[in-house]
Every structure is written in C-alpha cells, then in structure tokens.
Amino acid sequence: MTNREDQTAAPDVKIAVRGLTKVFGPDPAGMIPLVREGMTKADLMARHGHVLGLGPVTMDVRAGHVHVVMGLSGCGKSTLIRHINRLIEPTAGHVLVDGTDITALSARDLRAFRRLRASMVFQRFALHPHRTVLGNVAYGLRVQGLPRAEAEARAGAWVARVGLAGFESRFPAQLSGGMQQRVGLARALATDADILLMDEAFSALDPLIRTDMQDVLLRLQADLKKTILFITHDLDEALRLGDRITILRDGRMIQEGTTPEIVLTPADRYVSDFVRDINRARVLRVKAVMDGVVNSARGPGLPLSSTLEEALTFFHDDPSGRRPVVNGDGRQPIGSVGLPEILRAIERPPMERCTDEAATTAQS
Numbered sequence: 001m002t003n004r005e006d007q008t009a010a011p012d013v014k015i016a017v018r019g020l021t022k023v024f025g026p027d028p029a030g031m032i033p034l035v036r037e038g039m040t041k042a043d044l045m046a047r048h049g050h051v052l053g054l055g056p057v058t059m060d061v062r063a064g065h066v067h068v069v070m071g072l073s074g075c076g077k078s079t080l081i082r083h084i085n086r087l088i089e090p091t092a093g094h095v096l097v098d099g100t101d102i103t104a105l106s107a108r109d110l111r112a113f114r115r116l117r118a119s120m121v122f123q124r125f126a127l128h129p130h131r132t133v134l135g136n137v138a139y140g141l142r143v144q145g146l147p148r149a150e151a152e153a154r155a156g157a158w159v160a161r162v163g164l165a166g167f168e169s170r171f172p173a174q175l176s177g178g179m180q181q182r183v184g185l186a187r188a189l190a191t192d193a194d195i196l197l198m199d200e201a202f203s204a205l206d207p208l209i210r211t212d213m214q215d216v217l218l219r220l221q222a223d224l225k226k227t228i229l230f231i232t233h234d235l236d237e238a239l240r241l242g243d244r245i246t247i248l249r250d251g252r253m254i255q256e257g258t259t260p261e262i263v264l265t266p267a268d269r270y271v272s273d274f275v276r277d278i279n280r281a282r283v284l285r286v287k288a289v290m291d292g293v294v295n296s297a298r299g300p301g302l303p304l305s306s307t308l309e310e311a312l313t314f315f316h317d318d319p320s321g322r323r324p325v326v327n328g329d330g331r332q333p334i335g336s337v338g339l340p341e342i343l344r345a346i347e348r349p350p351m352e353r354c355t356d357e358a359a360t361t362a363q364s
C-alpha cells in the first residue's frame with residue numbers, strides 16, 4: 001500500500017476504504033499511476049480510452065453510523081458500494097471491515113461475509129416473486145441454516161417491525177412499492193448483519209412514500225445502531241439520513257463531513273451548487289450554530305437537536321434575547337443561541353463560504 005492507503009483506522013471504524021480505485025478498460029492496472037497522479041476522468045478517457053469508475057477513495061465508515069455517499073449519475077456511487085461486499089473487484093486499494101481485508105477473502109469466507117455480515121437493500125427491491133412476504137424475509141435465514149419454524153418466527157418479528165403485520169402471506173406483486181421495500185428492509189435486517197448496504201434503496205419510490213421509508217429507517221436505526229452505507233443522488237435524502245456524507249464527482253471524493261459542514265462550508269462550486277436550493281432551516285440544527293455560553297440566556301430551553309425552523313418559534317416573544325440550549329434530558333443548559341446567528345445560518349448565500357470562490361477572489 002502507498003502511505004495514503006496505509007492510514008490505520010480508529011477503533012470505532014467499521015469499514016475502512018483505502019485508496020480504492022476502479023478503472024474500466026483493456027489495461028486497468030496500467031492506468032493506476034496516472035490516476036494516482038491525479039489524471040481526471042475526462043483525460044483518462046480522452047487520452048487513454050479508459051473509464052475512471054472510482055478513485056482513489058479513502059474513507060472511514062464509523063460503527064453505528066449512517067454514512068451517505070452522494071453525487072450525480074456516473075460519479076461512482078454504485079461502484080463504491082459494490083466493492084464493500086466485493087460484487088466488484090478493485091483495480092487497486094483495499095476495503096477493511098473490522099480490520100479484515102475484504103479484497104483478500106477466499107471465496108468461502110466471502111460467501112460467509114455476505115450471508116452474515118453485510119446485507120444489501122436494492123433500489124428495485126429484488127424480492128423473490130414466487131415467495132410470500134414471510135418467505136422472502138425468512139429466505140436469508142434458511143440459507144444461514146436455520147430450521148424453517150425458527151426462520152419464520154424470526155422473519156415474522158421483522159415483518160411486524162417494519163409495519164407489515166398482517167401481510168405475511170401476500171406476494172410481492174400484491175404490494176405497493178413502499179411495502180415491497182419494507183420487505184427488502186426486513187429481509188436485510190433479519191439476517192442480523194451488522195452492516196447494511198443500501199444502493200439508492202428509496203429512489204424508486206414516490207416522494208411521500210420515500211420520506212415515509214426514511215422515517216422507518218431512522219426509527220429502526222435509533223434502536224439497532226447498524227453501520228449503514230447509503231447511496232443516493234438526492235441531497236435532501238443525504239442530509240436527512242447521514243451522520244456523515246461523502247460527496248463524489250467523476251470518481252473522486254470532493255468533500256466529506258456532517259450536514260452542517262457540507263451546508264455551511266461547501267468545499268467547491270460543485271458542492272455549493274448542490275446545497276444552494278436546500279431548505280437550510282429544516283436541515284440545520286441548533287447544535288451547529290449555538291455557543292457554549294449559558295449566562296445571558298433566558299426563557300424555555302431549546303433542545304440541541306431542534307432544527308433552526310423549530311428554533312425560530314422560541315423567539316416570537318423576545319427576538320433580542322438568547323435562549324438556553326439543553327441536551328437530551330432537558331435539565332442542564334449546555335450553551336445558548338440567539339436569533340441573529342440562526343438567521344445568518346439560514347440566509348447565508350452558499351457561495352459566500354465556498355472555498356474555491358474564496359481562493360479565486362483572493363487571487364484577483
């Protein structure tokens with residue numbers, strides 16, 4: 001491995017992606033030095049007739065987090081997620097899960113990894129049309145070797161957990177898209193894998209059903225604390241679901257960060273174009289704009305996780321005062337926030353904090 005690839009991962013990192021690169025074409029390995037030197041996807045195609053699918057990408061997915069990878073069509077999202085369970089072999093680089101190099105697993109160990117450790121939820125549901133809801137969810141457990149009765153009992157519990165109690169004996173064709181994806185989710189969760197790989201899992205759904213499924217996932221995740229790698233091309237979905245978000249363009253990583261980091265300090269024009277039209281009041285939370293001073297604050301405590309839209313309602317009676325910010329149990333103020341910083345965060349034009357714009361201005 002090169003130095004860049006050889007970064008060791010922190011103990012709470014579940015998936016460590018190191019210098020992962022995929023080139024499509026007649027001589028992928030021969031293109032690696034050019035890719036490492038920074039040749040763009042367009043140049044690699046124009047000069048050498050190869051497609052840069054991905055990379056090099058180095059990133060950490062922390063245990064118990066939802067890590068979203070987003071970007072426009074063709075940026076390499078699917079190529080990245082398919083490397084995690086090795087549906088695709090890398091041209092260079094590694095994927096380590098709990099320190100084990102997935103790219104070096106034997107065929108037998110890889111099968112076990114896919115069966116027991118990493119479940120996938122697909123955009124087009126990929127249910128068995130001839131199996132019932134219960135049969136679809138129990139299928140992975142039967143493959144794991146569980147006796148039918150036990151597999152069906154466990155599957156039944158997951159079917160109920162995703163809100164489909166009473167639909168156990170229906171067939172996929174008898175269900176709406178949203179219901180089918182609930183089955184897909186139950187099937188992935190039933191195997192008890194600690195990693196969920198979700199490839200545009202909600203992208204085929206109507207907007208309302210999609211939001212509904214995001215809620216289902218967030219509710220389950222609050223309890224289950226799985227490590228979820230979620231691929232989407234939709235920024236609202238990314239900001240809603242992601243503890244961290246990685247943004248790809250033309251195979252390369254452009255920015256990685258939390259929602260406030262992405263929204264308030266977009267790394268370049270590509271990212272600021274993405275975030276320009278989002279409703280900042282709904283995606284930013286008090287935590288991102290508060291300070292640690294509690295002395296001057298008065299009035300009812302604002303929960304740390306309130307959106308800025310919710311926070312605004314706390315200032316109706318006294319717009320010039322500061323409000324205390326309280327943590328989960330609501331007893332102890334841990335900081336304060338005032339209306340000016342909330343309005344600044346909501347109104348700040350994205351271009352203002354965009355680093356490549358700032359660099360251009362500085363040079364001129």
Ligand SMILES: Nc1ncnc2c1ncn2[C@@H]1O[C@H](COP(=O)(O)OP(=O)(O)OP(=O)(O)O)[C@@H](O)[C@H]1O
Nearest residue numbers: 024051052053072073074075076077078079080233
């Ligand atoms: N088997 C292949 N042969 C050649 N090029 C490929 C192959 N698979 C993917 N690519 C190319 O690699 C790049 C990344 O593709 P990928 O499917 O990962 O993008 P994506 O971000 O998931 O896009 P989409 O949302 O459209 O699926 C694209 O330019 C694509 O055309």
